[in-house]
Amino acid sequence: MMKKATLILYSCIFIFFSCGVPQEEYDKLKKENESLKQEIADCQLTPVQILEQANEYNGNLEYEKSKSRLIALIEKYPKSTEARKAKRLLKKVEKEIEETKKALERDKLTENNNENFKKAIGKMKKKYDVSNSVTWYSDKSSTLSGTKNFLHTYIGKKEKRKPWMGISVNHFSKEEWLFIKQIVITADGKTYTIEEENPGEFKASETEGGMREWFDRVLKEKDFEMIKQVAESKSAKLQLIGKTTTKERTISLAEKKAIKNVLNAFEALGGSLK
Template structure:
């Protein structure tokens, strides 16, 4: 189809000229036999052509405006897509950073729980592991923590059973030890004295022992007595006790030593409260294979070996002391 404006040939299907973009109007195929156009008709034709030019310009600017509008939307869409991409990148970065921080936190908690386990502080370990599971349930450490908690429950139960069994055995020993005590009530002092049945009842026998005093008020105490008999005065100033490879020295106050002569036998005895230091001594003696007791005076000293019977008596007294409510 030929353009009426620029007379260029165009495809019959086109609505606008490819050269000048003017609208293409259908052209008649018959030969024009109309009479010549008069001046008035020419004026009308010019007016028609002017209207056609205005319409073409309007269509052209509409295309320009439409193109610019499309361009704006494309730019806006590009900006939105760019912002979305940036947001996704930032979100991923934050997620990776958060994941890294979580990994460090989980590892720290796991290490803390492991430290408590090595110290056998099972309560603290359980607390940390439960916190780890609650805060990071999807982590691999949470699954491990659950398995460890199961193991802890088993260990704690076994230890509790072992402790209960040990306590039952100890209680039986305490009861047995208490049954082997002899007791004497001192009405003047409102106290009951408990001695091992093998301990001497006489002042003229050599002995090394401890005994219990339980008052009516409920107070309970342990006392320590070293009774030494000789055919002459030693005038004891110090006791040296060698229990296996351990050596102890006890230096009593002069008021702690009692001396008496009983039918040609000279008795020197120390009878004092069993404090913490002396308790270490008697426990070492009771647990030893061999203990030598040396009593030292101004000029002389004497040695003797503590017997197995004396060691057993010390152990029984300690058990009976706990059975009566004492602690050592």
């Protein structure tokens, strides 16, 4: 079925371009073909697989995608055990979607009343975690992909409480494990060391054909000097010191700009960097 849909597309491409059909018509056909291939792929999924997709989207706070998968499961396999589970999860997901809308509306009212706030928060992407009543802010350029190498900061904010900041470092390799023991950040000659405060803070797992190692922690007052220094630095390096190997890379201009944007948003939300 998949090969047939692809063959149809290629045949139409040849006919369209041979006859001089406008690009708009071709694009429309291509979109319809992609939709057909997706429908065929969905038809091959079992109830268990669809539920797994919905749970994964929900875990990533992608509630609309989770809702779409759950509805598809309930409609296609209404009498299955997974459909019963989907109905229970759907209620929670719909509640999360509604709470997210309310949280964004509250933020929008605040933004409209404060230009500086609006400017700072405008550079952030936001997700609301209804189970913990937390709005998460991160720079729009930041990635959470486990297959990317990054250093970024983010903000957590509960209603009527001051915000907090966190730091996240991710390392991905298809070559070897580091088994990170220590992280060293150097910014314009100043050196800062990050070590485990509790066992297991440096995490590792196999993912997507490679090895992922990462670290995530709420920033303490003593850490703000390090973050501000990195954001303002001309030259900054990140060292990941492993069991037998050390990896070093330059902290990019994009990463530093993103950190600076998060620091500005943190202050706009009522946080203190002192």
